Amino acid sequence: MIDKRWIYHPEFTSEQTQTTTELAEALKINTALATLLVQRGISDFEESRLFFRPDLTHLHDPFLMQDMDIAVKRLAEAVTNGEKILVYGDYDVDGTTSVTLFYGFLQKIYDKLDYYIPDRYNEGYGVSWQSIDWAQENGFTLIVTLDCGIKSVDKVEEAKKRGIDFIICDHHRPGDELPPAVAVLDPKRNDCAYPYKELTGCGVGFKFLQAYCIAEGIDQNILFEYLDLLVVSIAADIVPITGENRILSYYGLLRLNSAPRPGIKALIKIAGMAGVLDITNVVFGLGPRINAAGRIKHAKEAVRLLLSEEELEADEFAQEINRHNSDRKNFDSSITEEALLMIENDAWFTEAKSTVLYKEDWHKGVIGIVASRCIEKYHRPTIILTQSHGKAAGSARSVPGFDVYEAIEECADLLEQFGGHTFAAGLTLPIQNVEAFRKRFNEIVSSRIQPEQLVPMINIDLSLDLESITTKFYNILRQMGPFGPGNMTPLFESKYVSIEGMPVIMKEKHIKFNVKQKGSATFTAIGFGMSHFYTELVNGRPFSICYNLEENNFRDKKTLQLFLKDIKLH
Structure with a gap:
């Protein structure tokens, strides 16, 4: 360990x-x-009030976003003139929720529209040539992209020649040149003065519709009914839950827990999720299932599920998607095992400051997940590649503090295309370049990464005596949510605690024991994957713990328990 x-x-x-x-x-x-x-x-009472009670009236004016007025005008023109509108989205959770939100809302007031999601394997990421052909053949004159399109300069240019306009809604970093679209909505544009930069693709689409509602005099409460989709995109895309995202997440979770749409309700049921859902539940329970459709079959299935209005139909779609998720888990598990063996059995991989692995028959749909799994074992920037259409295509994941996108960008001459964020990216390159890329990437990482970035870190908010933990303390703590990046669940340290009774090992790898400090009540502590501490704890070595505070509801009896993140033996 x-x-x-x-x-x-x-x-x-x-x-x-x-x-x-x-x-x-x-x-x-x-x-x-x-x-x-x-x-x-x-720092004061008023800021606390806004933090504890987020309000939709505090959302920014959508017209502060560059090109928003142009985008709204073009959409209104298309509706007035009866043009065919195509809603185009990426195949991941952010993309499919974006399409569902935008198409679902617009179809309430307009019927000449359809949606399109590229095939992950045959078309790849972003705007595809096939989609432009299809749009032209079917008479579409306006395409609205969601969660993609910011780098599709050549495709948008070609579409323009064919009489098809684009409105781009994206949240990824733009390249040196913006596509020649009618409007480009992206808060990360250098010339965009929009106050909040961390919206998801679905969030940008939401702001577009909010502006459209304002301009056309449509009740925004109709749009707010789609916030259950927006919170799923925010959670799954791992964006900061600060500013606008926190307000949208807060109300999205309220809707998710009180009146979720039939498709999400069916997913919640089939995932066996009980109790009040939070961001973590969405990330690990709903996100992977929605993603599985695009990874294993086609992301259109996820949109069909999310658009379902009948519970029976939604249940059938959810069962199908759950089967895809089971397949995804199997691929994920076997490929992760192979990848870890490749590292363990090769001295170069073991000593390197990065991981770049290639195997032609790995399933493209799970390589991003496999990259994350490898980082859990070997804490360093990781890229997993597989063969796709005669090329090596892959996903990159990073460790806190290291910009993997910048490192990949320095290898651009070896690549055919790439895109992404600081901590996650996608790339395609000729297979013959894989070895050269592996060496160059490792050289760049080795020259820049700090030794401490190669060691997993736990950020502790504050040291806490166990006697401070009460039901009142927990109830106030809970109101600091939604928790996620930028507002993580508070992590506490309690020093020199002692065990009451004997620890118990569960399923051969987890540990559970009762813990207390002088003058405190006794609390149950649970450490997943921490059974290796058993011998030291039984031998009575003094120790400190760091943990999140959780409420356990067992047979209608609520107790506070400590969810351990690590144990430090003294």
């Missing part, structure tokens, strides 16, 4: 300490909770 670094929040300045004291008094909460708020940039 790789030892983890415990990283502590920087010590407060005297000014921050004073703010913490004042906030604790104003809100009538203890200092630990006030500290968590100040760590999140909250």
Whole structure:
């Protein structure tokens, strides 16, 4: 097991300490909770109120986004003139939820439209040549792209020659040249003054429709009914849950838990998800199932499910998608095993500062997941490649603090195409370039990555005495959600705790025990994958723990328990 670094929040300045004291008094909460708020940039009662009670009225004016007025005008023109509109989205969760939201909303007021999602394997990422041919053959004169299109300069140019206009809604980094679309909506454009830059593709599509509602006098509450889709995109795309994303997530989760659309309701049921859903449930329960359609068969199936209005039909679609997810899990498991063996059996791979693996028969739909699994074992930037249409195509994942996109960009002369974010990217290259790419990529990573970035880290919010943990403490803590990137679930450290009774090993790899400190109540602690600590704990070595605080509901009896992230033996 790789030892983890415990990283502590920087010590407060005297000014921050004073703010913490004042906030604790104003809100009538203890200092630990006030500290968590100040760590999140909250300094007074009003900011606390907005944090604890997000409001849709605090969303930014969509017309602040560059080209929004042009996009709304072109869409209104298409509706007025009875043009055929094609809603085009990527095949992942963000793309399929985007298409469902945009198409689902627009079809309530307009019927000359259809949607198109490229085949992951035959067409690839972004706008495809096949889709332009299909749009022309079927008489479409306006294509709205969602979660893709920002780099499709040549495709958009060709479509323009054929009399097809594009409105691009994307959230990826633009290249040096923007596509010649009627409008390009992307908050990451250098010339875009939109205040919030971290929207998902679905979020950009939502802002477009919000602007359209404002311009056309349509009740925005109709659009807000689609927030259950938007929160799924936010969770699955691992974007920061700050600013607008936090407001949209808050209301999206309310809808998800009170009145989810039939397709999502069917997925929740078939995934066996019970209780109140949060971002984590969406990431691990709903996201993979929606993604599985595009990975194993075709993402259109996910859109059909999400658009379903009849429960019986939704249940049938959900069962089919769940089968795809089971297949995905099997591929994921076997390919991960192969990949880890390749690393373990090759000295060069073991010593390298990065991982680049290629095998021609790996399933393209799960290589991103496999890259993440490899990082769990070998904490370093990882790229997994497989053969696709005679090329090597792959997915990259990174470790905190290292920009994998920039490293790939430095190998551009060896690649045919690439795109993505700081921590995740996709790429295609000639098979004969794989070895040269592996060496160059490793040289770049080796020259830039810091030694500490190769060690997994745990960011601890604050040290907490177990006696501070009460039901009231937990109830206030829970209201700091939705938790996710940018507003992570608070992680606590408790020092020099002791075991009550004997630890129990569960399923040969997990550990469960009762823990306390002097003067505190006894709490149950659970550590997944931590059975290797058993001997040391039984021998009575002193130890500290870091953990998230959770509520366990067993047979209608609620108790607080500690969900361990690591144990430090002294």
